[in-house]
Amino acid sequence: MSRYRYGAYQDGPDPLAPPYDVRDALDAVGDAVLEGVRPDEALRDLLRRGLPGVRDRRGLDDMLREVRRRRRELRERGRLDGTLEEARALLDTAIGQERAELFPDPSDDARLREAELDTLPDDTAQAVRRLSDYRWRSGAAGETFEKLKDLLRREVLDARFQGMKQALQGQDPQAMERVKDMMAALNRMLERDARGEHTQDDFDRFMQEYGEFFPDAPQNLEELVDSLARRAAAMDRLLNSLSPEQREELAGLMDQMLQDAGLAMEMTRLNDALRARRPDLGWGGSERMTGDEPLGMGDATSALAELADLSGLESALGQDYPGARLDDIDEDAVRRALGRQAVDDLQNLRRIEAELERQGYLARRKGKLELTPKAVRRLGETALRRVFSQLASGRQGDHDQRDAGQAGELTGTSRPWTFGDEQPLDVVRTVSNAIRRNAMDGGGAAVKLGVDDFEVQETERRTGAAVCLLVDLSYSMVLRGTWAAAKQTTLALHSLVTSRFPQDAIQIIGFSNYARTLHPTEMAGLDWDMVQGTNLHHALMIAGRHLDGHPDFEPIVLVVTDGEPTAHLLPDGRSLFDYPPSADTLVLTMAEVDKMTRRGAGMNFFMLADDRRLVSFVEEVARRNGGRVFAPDAERLGEYVVSDYLRVRRGRAGRR
Template identity: 85%
Template structure:
């Protein structure tokens, strides 16, 4: 029999995992919105911390920490002057070997050679250049000097083409000739592409012949250019990061080895072409490497290229620039830096954002992110559940009973069902009607009871009068300073949801006011933000509320005001707002005049104070005296409970 072994799936995300539940993400965003955050900021916060309960899935902050840890590790890897140090050590060895061969020779020629060695410049590059034509007496010294040239040739080319060091090992002249041919073919291909004549077939032919020089296995010319340009820019930053003396020595050595190998012209052509095609890369700048081990040019260039990639990735993961989106994050850069698991984590975060938009909870408008009416309804339900959760279970009033009817309290009587009725069915009388009808029609016993449309009866309920509801919410900057803004937003959403779902016959209008007042629509309320302006224009808000009540003359008027300050602005006849602090007599007179109009309409103004300033207390006491409404001073976290309870109390009283 065949035997099988099973283990965890390693090919990426689990293909048998349950479908992604976008509601959890929406609820997490909703929690932040109800705390006063704008939807766009709430989504960004969710993406930063990851979805609660999504085991094994990291947020952007987790990936960002990993990137920063990786950058610290790279900086501690070693020093950038490793190649220069190796050349100096080999040069000292070659000179020592040559001196050892000259010392036993008593001739004047030997002394002249020693004097020539003594006169070598301290600059390593100049010393190596001066010894290029030197006739070595010691075979060991000559071999050491050849090691210097071979080391430089391999390190310089490895800095430009990753993996070239291994390709040129052994000082094979044919290998160097092949490098020259590759660079010439590469430059020709770039020139051809600049003229618009390049084809994918040209690239494929180039890779068939020289693909072993490019271990990253690019798929097209653009990928190859990107790889080469990143390394070329990193090599330039390597030079910039050295001291001026080190930079001059290493540049001199690089120039000399390229000239000796006959590659100087092709290397210059390639570097110029790469700069022209990728000017967006960091072609200058310094990196601080703090390690103790010396790094060769190839390894140092690789480290600096990785550091540049990590810096770009860090900026993309931070998402702190205007219009930032997860699509800006390069998935390939994430894979190179952090591995496959990080790519899966990023894909999960992208799925959150995409699913919220696809399923109709989020929409982008005018470059920003907004909650749709569908999301606002769910958010309002959450706000209402929070409010009802705070109401005492033993307290009389309406609660979140999903099996309750929507047409009022039962009277105990019933009537025949009519098309369009939403009252609950009277099951006993409906079945009784069916039985009596069946008996009168002479139905055979044992055949059961068949219901007919005329058999149905519904339970009668009390008729509920419709109400015109106005909630006036202070949007001034002081609401944020006092920490009451989040409670006001949650209360607004909860009351709107309660009225539109439980009492659909009521007409509700939410009015926000600061220096001016305006009607707030449901989709706007979730993303509602405070106004950083001066003025609490209750006068304008009462005018708008009055027009709403006048449009519903047969409705019971309910006016609720949430504020943390006395009126400091009013609307002038020309439509402009006038601010004054302390409040001008004109502002108070005009505002109280609107209060008197509300009184004549029969509307009581119930005011919910979120502060206890002397001026505010004095003003609301005058409103209560003139209008007969009530004054509440709840804590901010109980505002929703107070407002919803008061609305329900008024409705029960006027039913």
């Protein structure tokens, strides 16, 4: 009977995980855009923080912190001169064992040998070279010296070929011959590739023959070259990171080992080929290691290769250079440094921008990332949901009139259909009428619908409203921190009107030194105007034309500002600024207020500052117009504006 074991899925992203809702990313980008951040910067900030609403999904900053932590650990792991230190210890041990063997011997040969040992240079490499032909009297000393040569052989090859230390465990001459054959075959393969003669079959045959020397199992020549070049460059940095004396000593030991093993020429050929193919790997650099534990040459090279990976990865994850893109981040480097889950997180981040564009929320125009109308509608809906979540519980419903009519909420009653009706059909009553009529007429089983059978569902009558939202765009809105709240409020009100009260006609008017009509898409990414002037006079003129264009609609005028009028239009169309406000500015602005009053439009002001001049002005407007004045906190501006709009619409409809 078969037995099964179950565990966490390790081969990539969870195939059963729910798909990520890109609209959450859009909301996060939109919040930043409404704060005044450009869409491309907002998206970059989102990618740095990670995906909202998704657990265990790291952003670039999380990965960057992990990379820096790993670099710190590697630097503190040990010292780079471990092989040199171990070689010196073995050499001193061998010499001590030889002296112990020679000391009891009174012969001249023993004294000559002692003299030869006395004249050995302090440099370990030169001493090893001098002793390479020395005939050891002590068997233990000879064995120690062979251990020294075996150590150098394994460490030097392990520094160039990861895992070679294990493959050369012991002093098997046949193993060294296979290393020679492997390196010769590798160099021939690289030369054939340089001439354009290499094929994948050549690589497959090479790996079949010498695959035990490459535990990372590269799949093609490029992967093999990348692995070898990274280690060769790390070995170069290892030598450069030592003191000049240590560097010369270790280089001498390596040269001596390669000469003794007959690998010097092949290693030089390989090193030159790797440098030529990967000059970008930072050859000639250095790295500072601060740990106390001495590292062998192979381990030190691995550490330096990983540090080089982490350094490049740190730069790519930082994304703080011109033209930075997520595609610059090497997935293989991420996998080596942070594991497979980090690769999955990176791929998810890459999909965000692509999905936002594919689903029509972002678009590139002239190289700039912009929000589309679809995205702005989504931001308006989100802003509106937030506003409604803040409203006190209770009936905050639609503006309505309690007689039956053509549009509005269903009343639960129906009436016979007449030509021109656009209300939804009452299917149940229509079919019931047909069945009853068919039975009374003595018809058969088949039921046929007649014109007189149709009934439509009655709805509450709704009156249309002409809504004007006037939003201050002056620089003071930014200085007071109310700019983002004003934009969110604008989008929320526009979403409410267009989605729930489509019969209403809304116009958004922005004003600073001049006033202008704003489209919601423009409003979402709009920056404040760094100009002098709060030209409410011009804004009211534009609003008046909107109301006059909808004479049968209920007029609603809402003004969001943090300052009194300080500019007005001259007869030639130019804007005149004056502070404190000139008498002409106040007179012309009040004239437009009076026109609004004659239109029957109440002007409700939402003050975002408690400036004395502003308070005095809006109180005078309220006295002459009959409108209301609110002084909400910026965080509650949307709640106040939307609530007032609903109240005014209900109130107007209720009086009809």
